[in-house]
Amino acid sequence: MVGMLMAFSGPTAVEGAEVVNGCLPAATEINDAGGVLGRTIECEAFDTKGTASDSVPAARQMLSTTSNLFAVLGPSTAEAVAAAPVLEEATQVMFSPAGDGRFDRTELDYYYRLITSDSVGAQAMALHAKQQGFGNVALVFVGGASAQANIPPLEEALGGLGIPVTEALTIQPEQPSYRTEVARILQNRPAAIVFEADAVSAGTFLTELNQAGGGDIPVVTNTLATTGDWQKAAVTAYGGDDALAKSLQMVVRYAQEGGPGTETYVETLQSLDGQDGIDVPSFKDSAYARAAYDGVIVAGLAATKTDSVEPEDYNSAIPELLAAGDGKTVVSNYADGVDAIKEGKDVQYVGANGEYRLNEFHNVIGAFAYYDWDPSTKSLRLVKQLPAEELEALASGQR
Incomplete structure:
Protein backbone atom coordinates (compact mmCIF):
# COMPACT_ATOMS: atom_id res chain seq x y z
CA MET A 1 0.00 0.00 0.00
CA VAL A 2 1.19 3.50 -0.87
CA GLY A 3 -0.31 6.08 1.47
CA MET A 4 -1.12 9.44 -0.09
CA LEU A 5 -0.83 11.79 2.89
CA MET A 6 -1.99 14.99 1.22
CA ALA A 7 -4.80 17.53 1.12
CA PHE A 8 -7.85 16.09 -0.62
CA SER A 9 -10.18 18.81 0.63
CA GLY A 10 -9.82 22.53 1.28
CA PRO A 11 -8.08 25.23 -0.78
CA THR A 12 -4.99 23.10 -1.51
CA ALA A 13 -6.86 19.96 -2.63
CA VAL A 14 -5.10 20.22 -6.00
CA GLU A 15 -2.03 18.82 -4.22
CA GLY A 16 -3.89 15.60 -3.52
CA ALA A 17 -5.04 15.44 -7.12
CA GLU A 18 -1.44 15.77 -8.32
CA VAL A 19 -0.37 12.81 -6.19
CA VAL A 20 -3.29 10.66 -7.37
CA ASN A 21 -2.21 11.29 -10.96
CA GLY A 22 1.27 10.08 -10.07
CA CYS A 23 0.49 7.17 -7.78
CA LEU A 24 -2.14 5.41 -9.89
CA PRO A 25 0.01 5.23 -13.05
CA ALA A 26 2.97 3.99 -10.99
CA ALA A 27 0.85 1.31 -9.33
CA THR A 28 -0.50 0.24 -12.71
CA GLU A 29 2.97 -0.03 -14.21
CA ILE A 30 4.33 -1.96 -11.22
CA ASN A 31 1.39 -4.36 -11.04
CA ASP A 32 1.51 -5.02 -14.79
CA ALA A 33 5.14 -6.06 -14.29
CA GLY A 34 4.32 -8.50 -11.49
CA GLY A 35 4.27 -6.19 -8.47
CA VAL A 36 6.98 -5.49 -5.92
CA LEU A 37 8.50 -8.85 -5.02
CA GLY A 38 5.19 -10.38 -6.08
CA ARG A 39 3.03 -7.97 -4.07
CA THR A 40 0.54 -5.67 -5.80
CA ILE A 41 0.54 -1.94 -5.12
CA GLU A 42 -2.55 0.11 -4.26
CA CYS A 43 -2.89 3.83 -3.54
CA GLU A 44 -4.96 5.03 -0.59
CA ALA A 45 -5.74 8.64 0.33
CA PHE A 46 -5.39 10.06 3.84
CA ASP A 47 -6.74 13.61 3.89
CA THR A 48 -4.63 16.18 5.74
CA LYS A 49 -7.10 18.93 4.72
CA GLY A 50 -4.03 21.05 4.04
CA THR A 51 -3.39 21.88 7.70
CA ALA A 52 -0.71 20.89 10.18
CA SER A 53 -3.29 20.20 12.89
CA ASP A 54 -5.16 17.69 10.72
CA SER A 55 -2.03 16.11 9.23
CA VAL A 56 -0.76 14.43 12.40
CA PRO A 57 -4.03 12.55 13.12
CA ALA A 58 -4.17 11.57 9.43
CA ALA A 59 -0.58 10.30 9.59
CA ARG A 60 -1.23 8.35 12.78
CA GLN A 61 -4.40 6.85 11.30
CA MET A 62 -2.47 5.78 8.22
CA LEU A 63 0.28 4.18 10.30
CA SER A 64 -2.09 2.41 12.68
CA THR A 65 -4.58 1.07 10.13
CA THR A 66 -2.27 0.08 7.27
CA SER A 67 -0.19 -2.94 8.20
CA ASN A 68 1.28 -3.28 4.72
CA LEU A 69 2.29 0.37 4.25
CA PHE A 70 5.08 0.41 1.67
CA ALA A 71 5.77 4.12 1.06
CA VAL A 72 4.16 7.53 1.55
CA LEU A 73 3.53 10.31 -0.93
CA GLY A 74 3.49 13.49 1.14
CA PRO A 75 3.22 15.43 3.32
CA SER A 76 3.10 18.79 1.56
CA THR A 77 4.17 22.28 2.60
CA ALA A 78 1.40 23.05 5.07
CA GLU A 79 1.78 19.76 6.91
CA ALA A 80 5.39 18.62 6.58
CA VAL A 81 6.87 20.25 9.68
CA ALA A 82 4.23 18.53 11.82
CA ALA A 83 3.76 15.23 10.00
CA ALA A 84 7.20 14.34 8.61
CA PRO A 85 8.72 13.66 12.06
CA VAL A 86 5.84 11.25 12.78
CA LEU A 87 6.71 9.27 9.65
CA GLU A 88 10.43 9.45 10.40
CA GLU A 89 9.86 7.99 13.86
CA ALA A 90 7.95 5.14 12.22
CA THR A 91 10.89 4.58 9.80
CA GLN A 92 8.56 5.21 6.88
CA VAL A 93 9.94 6.34 3.52
CA MET A 94 8.21 9.51 2.32
CA PHE A 95 8.38 11.39 -0.97
CA SER A 96 7.32 14.89 -0.04
CA PRO A 97 6.51 17.81 -2.37
CA ALA A 98 6.84 20.26 0.55
CA GLY A 99 8.50 23.46 -0.58
CA ASP A 100 9.30 24.63 2.95
CA GLY A 101 12.90 25.85 3.15
CA ARG A 102 13.30 24.22 6.55
CA PHE A 103 13.73 20.92 4.70
CA ASP A 104 16.56 22.23 2.52
CA ARG A 105 19.06 20.78 5.01
CA THR A 106 16.89 18.21 6.73
CA GLU A 107 18.35 15.55 8.99
CA LEU A 108 15.44 13.16 8.39
CA ASP A 109 16.79 9.90 6.96
CA TYR A 110 13.51 8.72 5.42
CA TYR A 111 12.55 12.05 3.83
CA TYR A 112 12.97 12.58 0.06
CA ARG A 113 12.07 15.70 -1.89
CA LEU A 114 12.06 15.07 -5.63
CA ILE A 115 10.69 18.58 -6.24
CA THR A 116 12.82 21.70 -5.91
CA SER A 117 12.44 23.76 -2.74
CA GLN A 256 10.79 17.74 -19.41
CA GLU A 257 9.30 17.15 -22.82
CA GLY A 258 10.08 13.73 -24.22
CA GLY A 259 12.42 11.07 -22.97
CA PRO A 260 11.62 7.40 -22.30
CA GLY A 261 10.57 7.92 -18.67
CA THR A 262 8.26 10.79 -19.57
CA GLU A 263 6.70 8.85 -22.43
CA THR A 264 6.06 5.82 -20.21
CA TYR A 265 4.39 7.98 -17.57
CA VAL A 266 2.18 9.84 -20.04
CA GLU A 267 1.16 6.66 -21.85
CA THR A 268 0.24 4.93 -18.58
CA LEU A 269 -1.66 7.99 -17.34
CA GLN A 270 -3.58 8.17 -20.61
CA SER A 271 -4.46 4.48 -20.33
CA LEU A 272 -6.25 5.31 -17.05
CA ASP A 273 -8.28 8.17 -18.53
CA GLY A 274 -11.84 7.98 -17.23
CA GLN A 275 -10.93 6.49 -13.87
CA ASP A 276 -11.94 8.42 -10.78
CA GLY A 277 -9.41 11.17 -10.03
CA ILE A 278 -7.47 10.90 -13.28
CA ASP A 279 -7.14 14.20 -15.16
CA VAL A 280 -4.79 13.74 -18.11
CA PRO A 281 -4.85 17.31 -19.51
CA SER A 282 -4.12 18.90 -16.12
CA PHE A 283 -1.40 16.55 -14.90
CA LYS A 284 0.43 14.90 -17.80
CA ASP A 285 2.91 17.80 -17.75
CA SER A 286 2.92 18.29 -13.97
CA ALA A 287 6.36 17.97 -12.38
CA TYR A 288 4.58 17.24 -9.08
CA ALA A 289 2.51 14.35 -10.44
CA ARG A 290 5.59 12.98 -12.18
CA ALA A 291 7.65 13.22 -8.98
CA ALA A 292 5.01 11.20 -7.13
CA TYR A 293 5.09 8.61 -9.90
CA ASP A 294 8.89 8.45 -9.85
CA GLY A 295 8.90 8.10 -6.06
CA VAL A 296 6.72 4.99 -6.17
CA ILE A 297 8.73 3.48 -9.03
CA VAL A 298 12.11 4.03 -7.37
CA ALA A 299 10.78 2.66 -4.07
CA GLY A 300 9.71 -0.48 -5.92
CA LEU A 301 13.14 -0.81 -7.51
CA ALA A 302 14.83 -0.25 -4.14
CA ALA A 303 12.74 -3.02 -2.62
CA THR A 304 13.72 -5.30 -5.49
CA LYS A 305 17.40 -4.42 -5.06
CA THR A 306 17.35 -5.19 -1.32
CA ASP A 307 14.85 -8.06 -1.57
CA SER A 308 12.66 -6.43 1.07
CA VAL A 309 9.48 -4.34 1.13
CA GLU A 310 10.36 -2.96 4.57
CA PRO A 311 11.26 0.76 4.33
CA GLU A 312 14.07 0.46 6.87
CA ASP A 313 15.67 -2.17 4.62
CA TYR A 314 15.24 -0.58 1.20
CA ASN A 315 15.66 3.09 2.18
CA SER A 316 19.43 3.15 1.67
CA ALA A 317 19.07 1.88 -1.91
CA ILE A 318 17.02 4.88 -3.09
CA PRO A 319 19.95 7.34 -3.41
CA GLU A 320 22.01 4.64 -5.13
CA LEU A 321 19.30 4.06 -7.73
CA LEU A 322 18.95 7.76 -8.51
CA ALA A 323 22.67 8.54 -8.70
CA ALA A 324 24.50 8.69 -12.02
CA GLY A 325 27.74 6.79 -12.42
CA ASP A 326 30.16 5.25 -14.89
CA GLY A 327 29.09 1.82 -16.03
CA LYS A 328 25.56 2.14 -14.70
CA THR A 329 22.63 0.77 -16.67
CA VAL A 330 20.07 3.54 -17.17
CA VAL A 331 16.44 2.41 -16.92
CA SER A 332 13.31 4.47 -17.42
CA ASN A 333 10.53 2.11 -16.39
CA TYR A 334 9.87 -0.38 -13.63
CA ALA A 335 9.96 -3.59 -15.67
CA ASP A 336 13.35 -2.82 -17.23
CA GLY A 337 14.69 -1.83 -13.83
CA VAL A 338 13.62 -5.10 -12.23
CA ASP A 339 15.15 -7.11 -15.07
CA ALA A 340 18.45 -5.22 -14.84
CA ILE A 341 18.64 -5.62 -11.06
CA LYS A 342 17.94 -9.35 -11.32
CA GLU A 343 20.78 -9.59 -13.84
CA GLY A 344 23.11 -8.07 -11.25
CA LYS A 345 23.53 -4.74 -13.03
CA ASP A 346 24.19 -1.43 -11.28
CA VAL A 347 21.10 0.63 -12.13
CA GLN A 348 20.31 4.33 -12.42
CA TYR A 349 16.61 5.21 -12.65
CA VAL A 350 15.87 8.19 -14.92
CA GLY A 351 12.15 8.74 -14.68
CA ALA A 352 9.26 10.90 -15.78
CA ASN A 353 11.02 14.06 -14.57
CA GLY A 354 14.34 12.97 -16.04
CA GLU A 355 17.49 12.58 -13.96
CA TYR A 356 17.38 13.41 -10.26
CA ARG A 357 20.47 15.04 -8.79
CA LEU A 358 19.96 14.12 -5.15
CA ASN A 359 22.14 15.89 -2.58
CA GLU A 360 23.15 14.71 0.89
CA PHE A 361 19.88 16.06 2.31
CA HIS A 362 17.76 14.02 -0.13
CA ASN A 363 16.83 17.21 -2.00
CA VAL A 364 17.04 17.93 -5.72
CA ILE A 365 17.82 21.09 -7.65
CA GLY A 366 15.97 21.26 -10.94
CA ALA A 367 15.16 23.64 -13.74
Missing part, protein backbone atom coordinates in the same frame (compact mmCIF):
# COMPACT_ATOMS: atom_id res chain seq x y z
CA ASP A 118 10.34 26.93 -2.61
CA SER A 119 13.54 28.82 -1.81
CA VAL A 120 14.78 27.91 -5.30
CA GLY A 121 11.31 28.64 -6.67
CA ALA A 122 11.65 32.15 -5.28
CA GLN A 123 14.90 32.53 -7.20
CA ALA A 124 13.09 31.39 -10.35
CA MET A 125 10.30 33.94 -9.88
CA ALA A 126 12.83 36.71 -9.22
CA LEU A 127 14.95 35.75 -12.22
CA HIS A 128 11.85 35.75 -14.42
CA ALA A 129 10.86 39.20 -13.14
CA LYS A 130 14.35 40.48 -13.96
CA GLN A 131 14.28 38.98 -17.44
CA GLN A 132 10.86 40.51 -18.10
CA GLY A 133 12.14 43.93 -17.07
CA PHE A 134 9.61 44.46 -14.28
CA GLY A 135 10.62 47.60 -12.38
CA ASN A 136 8.68 46.52 -9.30
CA VAL A 137 6.18 43.85 -8.29
CA ALA A 138 3.39 43.23 -5.80
CA LEU A 139 3.06 39.88 -4.03
CA VAL A 140 -0.37 38.35 -3.37
CA PHE A 141 -0.63 34.90 -1.78
CA VAL A 142 -3.50 33.06 -0.16
CA GLY A 143 -2.67 32.88 3.54
CA GLY A 144 -1.21 29.69 4.98
CA ALA A 145 1.97 27.67 5.01
CA SER A 146 2.71 28.28 1.34
CA ALA A 147 2.60 32.05 1.80
CA GLN A 148 4.86 31.75 4.83
CA ALA A 149 7.30 29.59 2.88
CA ASN A 150 7.26 31.70 -0.30
CA ILE A 151 7.02 35.38 0.57
CA PRO A 152 10.22 35.87 2.66
CA PRO A 153 12.60 34.17 0.17
CA LEU A 154 10.81 35.88 -2.71
CA GLU A 155 11.27 39.31 -1.14
CA GLU A 156 14.94 38.50 -0.52
CA ALA A 157 15.51 37.24 -4.06
CA LEU A 158 13.79 40.23 -5.64
CA GLY A 159 15.73 42.60 -3.41
CA GLY A 160 18.97 40.94 -4.42
CA LEU A 161 18.15 41.72 -8.05
CA GLY A 162 17.15 45.29 -7.28
CA ILE A 163 13.41 44.82 -7.83
CA PRO A 164 11.28 46.65 -5.22
CA VAL A 165 8.17 45.01 -3.74
CA THR A 166 5.31 47.52 -3.64
CA GLU A 167 3.04 45.33 -1.48
CA ALA A 168 3.23 41.85 0.06
CA LEU A 169 -0.31 40.73 0.87
CA THR A 170 -1.78 37.52 2.17
CA ILE A 171 -5.47 37.03 1.46
CA GLN A 172 -7.92 34.63 3.05
CA PRO A 173 -9.11 31.84 0.75
CA GLU A 174 -12.51 31.80 -0.93
CA GLN A 175 -13.71 35.17 0.30
CA PRO A 176 -16.76 36.70 -1.43
CA SER A 177 -14.74 39.79 -2.38
CA TYR A 178 -11.16 41.08 -2.52
CA ARG A 179 -11.97 44.64 -3.59
CA THR A 180 -10.11 46.14 -0.63
CA GLU A 181 -6.97 44.14 -1.40
CA VAL A 182 -7.20 44.94 -5.12
CA ALA A 183 -7.51 48.66 -4.37
CA ARG A 184 -4.47 48.49 -2.12
CA ILE A 185 -2.43 46.78 -4.83
CA LEU A 186 -3.46 49.31 -7.47
CA GLN A 187 -2.55 52.32 -5.32
CA ASN A 188 1.07 51.87 -6.40
CA ARG A 189 0.30 50.33 -9.81
CA PRO A 190 2.97 47.59 -9.85
CA ALA A 191 4.63 46.46 -13.07
CA ALA A 192 3.52 42.90 -12.27
CA ILE A 193 1.70 40.88 -9.62
CA VAL A 194 3.23 37.64 -8.34
CA PHE A 195 0.17 35.64 -7.39
CA GLU A 196 -0.72 32.32 -5.78
CA ALA A 197 -4.28 31.28 -5.02
CA ASP A 198 -6.65 28.35 -5.42
CA ALA A 199 -9.12 28.37 -8.32
CA VAL A 200 -12.06 29.87 -6.40
CA SER A 201 -10.02 32.64 -4.78
CA ALA A 202 -8.18 33.35 -8.04
CA GLY A 203 -11.44 33.68 -9.95
CA THR A 204 -12.77 36.26 -7.51
CA PHE A 205 -9.52 38.23 -7.18
CA LEU A 206 -8.78 38.35 -10.91
CA THR A 207 -12.37 39.32 -11.77
CA GLU A 208 -12.21 42.26 -9.37
CA LEU A 209 -8.71 43.18 -10.57
CA ASN A 210 -10.10 43.49 -14.10
CA GLN A 211 -13.15 45.41 -12.91
CA ALA A 212 -10.86 47.88 -11.14
CA GLY A 213 -8.82 48.53 -14.28
CA GLY A 214 -5.86 46.29 -13.50
CA GLY A 215 -6.43 43.69 -16.18
CA ASP A 216 -3.40 44.85 -18.17
CA ILE A 217 -0.96 44.13 -15.32
CA PRO A 218 1.01 40.90 -15.89
CA VAL A 219 0.09 38.22 -13.35
CA VAL A 220 2.91 35.78 -12.63
CA THR A 221 1.68 32.64 -10.93
CA ASN A 222 2.79 29.09 -10.17
CA THR A 223 1.71 25.46 -10.13
CA LEU A 224 -1.86 26.07 -8.92
CA ALA A 225 -2.53 27.59 -12.34
CA THR A 226 -1.87 24.26 -14.07
CA THR A 227 -5.31 22.84 -13.26
CA GLY A 228 -8.32 23.06 -15.53
CA ASP A 229 -10.49 24.63 -12.81
CA TRP A 230 -7.98 27.45 -12.25
CA GLN A 231 -7.65 28.14 -15.95
CA LYS A 232 -11.43 28.19 -16.48
CA ALA A 233 -11.78 30.66 -13.61
CA ALA A 234 -9.05 32.87 -15.09
CA VAL A 235 -10.54 32.83 -18.60
CA THR A 236 -13.89 33.88 -17.14
CA ALA A 237 -12.26 36.61 -15.02
CA TYR A 238 -10.56 38.13 -18.07
CA GLY A 239 -13.54 37.71 -20.37
CA GLY A 240 -11.84 35.34 -22.81
CA ASP A 241 -8.66 33.58 -23.84
CA ASP A 242 -7.20 36.49 -25.80
CA ALA A 243 -7.36 38.85 -22.83
CA LEU A 244 -5.93 36.22 -20.49
CA ALA A 245 -3.03 35.63 -22.90
CA LYS A 246 -1.95 39.26 -22.50
CA SER A 247 -1.64 38.89 -18.73
CA LEU A 248 -0.94 35.34 -17.55
CA GLN A 249 2.63 34.18 -16.97
CA MET A 250 3.44 31.01 -15.08
CA VAL A 251 6.77 29.96 -13.54
CA VAL A 252 6.85 26.34 -12.39
CA ARG A 253 9.18 23.40 -12.00
CA TYR A 254 10.17 22.31 -15.49
CA ALA A 255 8.59 19.08 -16.66
CA PHE A 368 12.09 25.88 -13.81
CA ALA A 369 10.22 27.09 -16.86
CA TYR A 370 8.16 30.06 -18.01
CA TYR A 371 4.80 29.34 -19.65
CA ASP A 372 2.22 31.71 -21.11
CA TRP A 373 -1.38 31.18 -22.28
CA ASP A 374 -1.94 30.19 -25.89
CA PRO A 375 -5.41 31.40 -26.92
CA SER A 376 -5.41 29.27 -30.08
CA THR A 377 -5.07 26.00 -28.16
CA LYS A 378 -6.61 27.29 -24.91
CA SER A 379 -3.70 25.83 -22.97
CA LEU A 380 -0.34 26.68 -21.43
CA ARG A 381 2.60 27.10 -23.80
CA LEU A 382 6.28 26.66 -22.91
CA VAL A 383 8.22 29.86 -23.56
CA LYS A 384 11.65 29.15 -22.06
CA GLN A 385 13.55 27.24 -19.41
CA LEU A 386 15.19 28.79 -16.36
CA PRO A 387 18.18 26.43 -16.01
CA ALA A 388 19.06 24.87 -12.67
CA GLU A 389 22.62 26.18 -12.93
CA GLU A 390 21.42 29.80 -13.14
CA LEU A 391 19.12 29.34 -10.17
CA GLU A 392 21.86 27.74 -8.09
CA ALA A 393 24.21 30.60 -8.93
CA LEU A 394 21.57 33.18 -8.04
CA ALA A 395 20.79 31.41 -4.76
CA SER A 396 24.46 31.40 -3.79
CA GLY A 397 24.88 35.08 -4.61
CA GLN A 398 27.11 34.44 -7.62
CA ARG A 399 24.83 36.10 -10.12
